[in-house]
Amino acid sequence: MYPASLQELIEQFRRLPGVGEKTAERYALMIAEQPSEDAQRFADALIQVKQKLHHCPVCGNLTDEDTCSICRTESRDKGQIFVVQSAKDVSAMERTGEYNGVYHVLNGLISSSKGILPEDLNLEDLIQRARGAREVIIATSTTMDGETTAMYLDRLLKKECPEVLVTRIAHGLPSGGMLDYADEITLSHALQDRRKM
Amino acid sequence: MYPASLQELIEQFRRLPGVGEKTAERYALMIAEQPSEDAQRFADALIQVKQKLHHCPVCGNLTDEDTCSICRTESRDKGQIFVVQSAKDVSAMERTGEYNGVYHVLNGLISSSKGILPEDLNLEDLIQRARGAREVIIATSTTMDGETTAMYLDRLLKKECPEVLVTRIAHGLPSGGMLDYADEITLSHALQDRRKM
Numbered sequence: 001m002y003p004a005s006l007q008e009l010i011e012q013f014r015r016l017p018g019v020g021e022k023t024a025e026r027y028a029l030m031i032a033e034q035p036s037e038d039a040q041r042f043a044d045a046l047i048q049v050k051q052k053l054h055h056c057p058v059c060g061n062l063t064d065e066d067t068c069s070i071c072r073t074e075s076r077d078k079g080q081i082f083v084v085q086s087a088k089d090v091s092a093m094e095r096t097g098e099y100n101g102v103y104h105v106l107n108g109l110i111s112s113s114k115g116i117l118p119e120d121l122n123l124e125d126l127i128q129r130a131r132g133a134r135e136v137i138i139a140t141s142t143t144m145d146g147e148t149t150a151m152y153l154d155r156l157l158k159k160e161c162p163e164v165l166v167t168r169i170a171h172g173l174p175s176g177g178m179l180d181y182a183d184e185i186t187l188s189h190a191l192q193d194r195r196k197m
Numbered sequence: 198m199y200p201a202s203l204q205e206l207i208e209q210f211r212r213l214p215g216v217g218e219k220t221a222e223r224y225a226l227m228i229a230e231q232p233s234e235d236a237q238r239f240a241d242a243l244i245q246v247k248q249k250l251h252h253c254p255v256c257g258n259l260t261d262e263d264t265c266s267i268c269r270t271e272s273r274d275k276g277q278i279f280v281v282q283s284a285k286d287v288s289a290m291e292r293t294g295e296y297n298g299v300y301h302v303l304n305g306l307i308s309s310s311k312g313i314l315p316e317d318l319n320l321e322d323l324i325q326r327a328r329g330a331r332e333v334i335i336a337t338s339t340t341m342d343g344e345t346t347a348m349y350l351d352r353l354l355k356k357e358c359p360e361v362l363v364t365r366i367a368h369g370l371p372s373g374g375m376l377d378y379a380d381e382i383t384l385s386h387a388l389q390d391r392r393k394m
Contacts, residue, residue, distance in 0.1 A: 001288045003261040005249040009242040015235070016224045027213045028246070029285055032259060036247040038212070043240035045206040049225070050233040052202040062229060064200040088226055091198045 060105035062087040070102060077101045079134040085109050109145040110152055118152055127160045135165040142171055257302035259284040267299060274298045276331040282306050306342040307349055315349055324357045332362040339368055
């Protein structure tokens with residue numbers, strides 16, 4: 001239906017997560033209508049990301065430098081390690097401005113459905129770091145795979161570094177959440193983890 | 198929050214229509230995780246579109262060739278001209294498989310809010326083409342600007358080429374549309390344009 005060059009761009013946009021035919025068309029037609037320099041800048045950004053971006057060898061976060069900006073910051077508390085699934089989670093947590101420890105990015109979760117085993121997550125590095133820390137906060141999502149990974153990490157850390165405190169982020173009603181809209185698992189967690197006021 | 202190269206890619210994605218911060222992050226992180234060749238192919242597609250794609254000098258549709266694939270097709274009926282706002286509309290109409298005439302793509306609509314005047318739409322070409330045709334079907338959207346443009350084109354064509362039949366695509370209830378959900382303008386159009394069964 002469309003000229004080959006436009007069709008190819010539509011297909012590239014379709015590969016993005018959650019993008020269907022109509023949306024990909026809309027994106028590609030916007031590119032077709034904007035100045036060449038803008039498309040060039042977009043193309044450069046795509047290539048730069050692949051050339052520069054890599055995982056921080058210390059914590060697994062994404063970085064353009066030798067180590068990531070958090071690991072480079074002297075004032076961050078190396079005694080507290082916040083374990084997350086991906087770099088996106090680091091960014092979400094940093095936005096709260098409430099945490100001054102460091103991170104450990106697993107870049108995946110143990111998953112029977114996706115065939116991801118504990119061996120695939122480079123957990124030796126985490127154990128190594130945990131040995132020098134006071135606390136490891138497990139902050140994987142409260143999904144099936146997230147909970148599986150959290151349980152596995154808890155057991156592993158208690159075995160390999162028994163002196164470190166292992167904690168899990170709280171489960172409960174989200175801010176603004178209404179009781180009658182919450183599912184049973186959320187509600188039973190909210191009851192179990194209740195605190196004295 | 199993110200490394201510079203990733204932040205730049207997020208900003209490029211944010212410039213796409215309807216893409217907010219979270220979505221742009223998701224797109225950029227997917228690119229960061231996929232092989233370099235895929236990002237390279239995406240970058241090439243962006244550049245190719247700007248190098249190859251242009252408006253058909255006959256009808257204004259998008260093409261990689263001298264003229265567009267519809268204008269090049271001998272069997273299309275040059276006596277019928279379907280006037281639309283953009284190349285996207287040509288694609289939508291072609292998907293019906295019901296139309297064998299040619300198109301005229303305005304690449305815009307007369308709009309007081311956007312300051313687009315009739316002079317900006319290259320209507321001389323349309324008049325020229327209409328002189329050799331039997332029918333001009335005005336198929337701009339049923340929005341304010343679409344209707345303004347349709348009325349303007351109707352008057353212009355009746356003045357400049359009085360022998361051509363000027364028609365407007367039907368307004369009415371969409372397929373699967375329910376009467377009680379339709380707005381008043383749609384309903385009053387559906388009543389006015391009713392046909393004998």
